[in-house]
Amino acid sequence: VRQSGVRGGAVAASELRLRWLSAAVLVPLVLWACGAGGWPYVLAFSAVAAIGVNEFHGLLRAKGVIPQRVLGLSGAALLPWVVYWGDPQLAGACFAVLLVGSLIVQLFEGRSEGALAALSGTLFGTAYVGGLLSYGVALRFAPEGGLAHAGLDPAAGAFFAVFGLTCAVGSDVGGFFSGRRFGRHKLAPRISPGKTVEGALGAVALGTVGGLICWGGFRMFGESRVGELPLVMAALAAALLAAVAILGDLVESLFKRDAALKDAGHIVPGVGGVLDRIDSALFTLPVLYYCLLRYYAA
Amino acid sequence: VRQSGVRGGAVAASELRLRWLSAAVLVPLVLWACGAGGWPYVLAFSAVAAIGVNEFHGLLRAKGVIPQRVLGLSGAALLPWVVYWGDPQLAGACFAVLLVGSLIVQLFEGRSEGALAALSGTLFGTAYVGGLLSYGVALRFAPEGGLAHAGLDPAAGAFFAVFGLTCAVGSDVGGFFSGRRFGRHKLAPRISPGKTVEGALGAVALGTVGGLICWGGFRMFGESRVGELPLVMAALAAALLAAVAILGDLVESLFKRDAALKDAGHIVPGVGGVLDRIDSALFTLPVLYYCLLRYYAA
Numbered sequence: 001v002r003q004s005g006v007r008g009g010a011v012a013a014s015e016l017r018l019r020w021l022s023a024a025v026l027v028p029l030v031l032w033a034c035g036a037g038g039w040p041y042v043l044a045f046s047a048v049a050a051i052g053v054n055e056f057h058g059l060l061r062a063k064g065v066i067p068q069r070v071l072g073l074s075g076a077a078l079l080p081w082v083v084y085w086g087d088p089q090l091a092g093a094c095f096a097v098l099l100v101g102s103l104i105v106q107l108f109e110g111r112s113e114g115a116l117a118a119l120s121g122t123l124f125g126t127a128y129v130g131g132l133l134s135y136g137v138a139l140r141f142a143p144e145g146g147l148a149h150a151g152l153d154p155a156a157g158a159f160f161a162v163f164g165l166t167c168a169v170g171s172d173v174g175g176f177f178s179g180r181r182f183g184r185h186k187l188a189p190r191i192s193p194g195k196t197v198e199g200a201l202g203a204v205a206l207g208t209v210g211g212l213i214c215w216g217g218f219r220m221f222g223e224s225r226v227g228e229l230p231l232v233m234a235a236l237a238a239a240l241l242a243a244v245a246i247l248g249d250l251v252e253s254l255f256k257r258d259a260a261l262k263d264a265g266h267i268v269p270g271v272g273g274v275l276d277r278i279d280s281a282l283f284t285l286p287v288l289y290y291c292l293l294r295y296y297a298a
Numbered sequence: 299v300r301q302s303g304v305r306g307g308a309v310a311a312s313e314l315r316l317r318w319l320s321a322a323v324l325v326p327l328v329l330w331a332c333g334a335g336g337w338p339y340v341l342a343f344s345a346v347a348a349i350g351v352n353e354f355h356g357l358l359r360a361k362g363v364i365p366q367r368v369l370g371l372s373g374a375a376l377l378p379w380v381v382y383w384g385d386p387q388l389a390g391a392c393f394a395v396l397l398v399g400s401l402i403v404q405l406f407e408g409r410s411e412g413a414l415a416a417l418s419g420t421l422f423g424t425a426y427v428g429g430l431l432s433y434g435v436a437l438r439f440a441p442e443g444g445l446a447h448a449g450l451d452p453a454a455g456a457f458f459a460v461f462g463l464t465c466a467v468g469s470d471v472g473g474f475f476s477g478r479r480f481g482r483h484k485l486a487p488r489i490s491p492g493k494t495v496e497g498a499l500g501a502v503a504l505g506t507v508g509g510l511i512c513w514g515g516f517r518m519f520g521e522s523r524v525g526e527l528p529l530v531m532a533a534l535a536a537a538l539l540a541a542v543a544i545l546g547d548l549v550e551s552l553f554k555r556d557a558a559l560k561d562a563g564h565i566v567p568g569v570g571g572v573l574d575r576i577d578s579a580l581f582t583l584p585v586l587y588y589c590l591l592r593y594y595a596a
Contacts, residue, residue, distance in 0.1 A: 063414055088386035089444060089591070096433075096584045099425055103549045110488045112555040116361055120418035123425060127397055135394075146387060190408045251401045257410040286394045293387075 018269045026268075034161045037140055037154070041161075045080040045136055048274060052076070052129040055265040055275040060121040062259040065114065067122040071102045076130025083134040086145055099123060133278065135285035139164055142292060150296035159218045163211055164288040167238050168280035170210025171203040171245035178202020192253035200246050207242020208235060237291055241284040248283030252276065316567045324566075332459045335438055335452070339459075343378040343434050346572055350374070350427040353563040353573040358419040360557040363412065365420040369400045374428025381432040384443055397421060431576065433583035437462055440590060448594035457516045461509055462586040465536050466578035468508025469501040469543035476500020490551035498544050505540020506533060535589055539582040546581030550574065 033044045053076040057067045075098040082091050102122050106115050138145060139160040143152040179199025187195040215234040252275060256264060265273020331342045351374040355365045373396040380389050400420050404413050436443060437458040441450040477497025485493040513532040550573060554562060563571020 059414065065414075088389070091386070091389075092436075093588065095425070095429060096588070099429065100581065100584065103426075104545060107486075107489065107545060107548055107552060110486070112489055112552045115552045115556040116357065116363075116419065116422075117415060120422035121414065124414075124418035124421050127393070127421060128401075131393060131397065138390075188405075188408070191405065191410055247402060247405060250405055254405060254410045254413045258413040283398065286398065290391065290394070 022269050030165065031162065034140065034158050034165070037158060039084075041140055042080050042084045042137055045133055046077045048278060049076040049080060049130040049133045050074075051265075051267065051274045052133065052278055053125045055267075055273045056125040056129055056255075057121075059255050059259040059261060059264060060117075060125065062261050063117075065117045065121045067118055067125060068102050068105055071098055071105065072122040072126050075126040076133075079126070079130040079134045080137045083137040084141065086141075098126060129275070129278075129282070132282040132286055135289045136161055136164065136281070138289050139285060139292075142289070146289070146293055147296050152296075159214070160288065160292060162218075163214050163234075163238070164241065164285045165281055166210040166214045167207045167241035167288075168245045168248070168284040170238075171207035171242040171284075172249065172280055174206025174209075174242070175199040175203030175246065175249070178205070188250055188253075191250055191257060195246075195250070195253075200243075203246050204239055204242045207245060208238040211235070211238025211241065233295070237288065240291070241288055244283045244287045245280035248280040251283070252279035320567050328463065329460065332438065332456050332463070335456060337382075339438055340378050340382045340435055343431055344375045346576060347378060347428040347431045348372075348375040349563075349565065349572045350431065350576055351423045353565075353571045354423040354427055354553075355419075357553050357557040357559060357562060358415075358423065360559050361415075363415045363419045365416055365423060366400045366403055369396055369403065370420040370424050373424040374431075377424070377428040377432045378435045381435040382439065384439075396424065427573070427576075427580070430580040430584055433587045434459055434462065434579070436587050437583060437590075440587070444587070444591055445594050450594075457512070458586065458590060460516075461512050461532075461536070462539065462583045463579055464508040464512045465505045465539035465586075466543045466546070466582040468536075469505035469540040469582075470547065470578055472504025472507075472540070473497040473501030473544065473547070476503070486548055486551075489548055489555060493544075493548070493551075498541075501544050502537055502540045505543060506536040509533070509536025509539065531593070535586065538589070539586055542581045542585045543578035546578040549581070550577035 030044075033041045050073045053073050054069075057069060057072060060067045075094065078094060082094055102119055106119055111118075140157045142160055143150070143154050143157050147156075175195070176199070179194075179196045179202065182198040182202070183196035185197040186193065187197050187200050212231075212235055215229065215231070215238075252264070256262065263272030264275035267274050268277055328342075331339045348371045351371050352367075355367060355370060358365045373392065376392060380392055400417055404417055409416075438455045440458055441448070441452050441455050445454075473493070474497070477492070477494050477500065480496040480500070481494035483495040484491065485495050485498050510529075510533055513527065513529070513536075550562070554560065561570030562573035565572050566575055
């Protein structure tokens with residue numbers, strides 16, 4: 001997620017207030033969806049994936065690339081459901097239909113100029129936004145899916161999802177405020193000139209704190225066996241995810257810089273687009289998923 | 299596969315002789331690999347996928363795009379093995395490592411200019427060549443894999459693979475000669491000016507004949523229950539695959555035209571690159587796979 005505040009005072013007080021308001025609406029909604037699970041959770045991921053891909057297509061169009069909107073968006077909207085249904089044959093079929101379908105559509109449009117970029121961009125947008133976001137679904141249903149052997153109860157999935165999202169958001173918020181307050185040394189001037197080393201340290205710190213609060217909350221109030229996860233492991237995982245979140249944020253900065261755009265969209269008041277909000281989670285969700293597979297396999 | 303001969307006399311006699319020689323070496327090799335199955339078969343697909351992606355990267359570079367060679371090639375080389383091992387978790391992990399890995403490499407290279415095109419092109423090349431080619435592995439091992447419920451014996455997999463490849467090659471050869479002899483009406487002048495409607499009809503005709511010869515051969519000499527596949531179904535499937543092969547061929551023409559290159563490579567004497575040879579099979583293999591899933595599910 002964009003840490004434009006790291007630019008030191010670049011964000012007006014009114015915009016900051018809008019951000020807090022957006023958060024006050026979104027955070028309870030997201031927590032509710034994580035707790036509820038089932039189809040409302042998958043539907044939320046499906047909708048966010050489609051909106052995110054739509055914004056990604058905006059970046060492509062800014063580069064003069066004309067992606068295939070219908071196939072790209074419906075592919076991304078479908079991926080969380082494919083992961084939810086857990087049928088590998090279906091996943092393969094979706095891949096083939098999206099790929100071969102977009103090739104044939106391009107063929108019948110008869111435009112060869114820019115065909116490589118259009119087809120590549122369409123597949124990449126769906127994979128980057130829809131594919132990586134779908135790990136949020138894999139996490140939520142891991143006790144019944146990839147971690148079925150570990151004997152976790154279903155509520156553990158809610159913890160994993162909340163943990164992965166909290167580390168991402170904590171990293172964003174920590175980077176924003178600590179960069180604004182202490183930012184001095186540039187982190188990656190060629191990719192995102194506003195980001196500082198001090199911001200990155202604050203990101204890791206608040207991301208870790210966020211993850212641990214989440215861990216403590218589930219330990220105290222949750223009914224699942226998640227509390228058995230040792231504090232040290234939770235802290236290490238949270239710190240790793242917070243660091244990975246910075247990479248996710250930088251990757252989207254890379255794309256926006258390539259496309260010479262500041263924000264990917266304007267859907268969230270005060271915060272830009274959906275893609276600007278989820279870019280960190282696109283990295284934390286898959287990394288957490290594979291960490292859990294390793295941890296519970298031992 | 300390229301039907302440059304459809305351009306009427308554009309192919310010199312010496313080049314044609316080279317093509318026959320190449321075929322005389324390659325056809326027995328491919329038939330042996332299909333019969334043998336096991337790791338030599340998968341290794342052949344893995345090698346062809348890597349060479350094909352390498353040629354695809356050449357098309358990208360002709361467009362000024364700098365793909366990530368190591369990740370793109372190793373991803374394509376790995377995909378046939380992933381299908382062979384049949385572990386969906388592994389497939390997901392490969393996807394995540396290829397995608398997130400290429401994003402991080404791009405980040406540390408610090409180049410934002412062209413990042414979208416480079417990352418898109420890398421993923422697309424691996425998916426287009428490696429992903430679609432891997433359906434050849436899925437076909438060969440379908441009796442133990444996706445069609446395990448159908449009670450086919452393993453030799454049926456050899457038939458499916460040979461059938462899918464024969465229809466593609468038959469379509470190419472039929473298109474080449476009938477286009478050269480009868481070609482008059484342009485098929486897709488904006489994409490591939492050399493291709494004609496007459497060539498396409500010849501492609502479907504010879505592709506169907508090739509598929510039926512293959513069906514007859516297995517019926518007479520094979521030990522599998524494949525002979526129970528009715529003649530009408532085999533003919534319909536072969537005609538469909540031969541038509542689909544033309545689309546696969548046109549898609550690669552689209553790419554070459556976009557990149558303003560005539561051939562994707564020069565590895566096969568007289569025929570251009572590996573990509574120019576396999577482009578039809580990239581379409582026939584997945585289409586046949588899903589046709590079989592439908593047919594044997596009933």
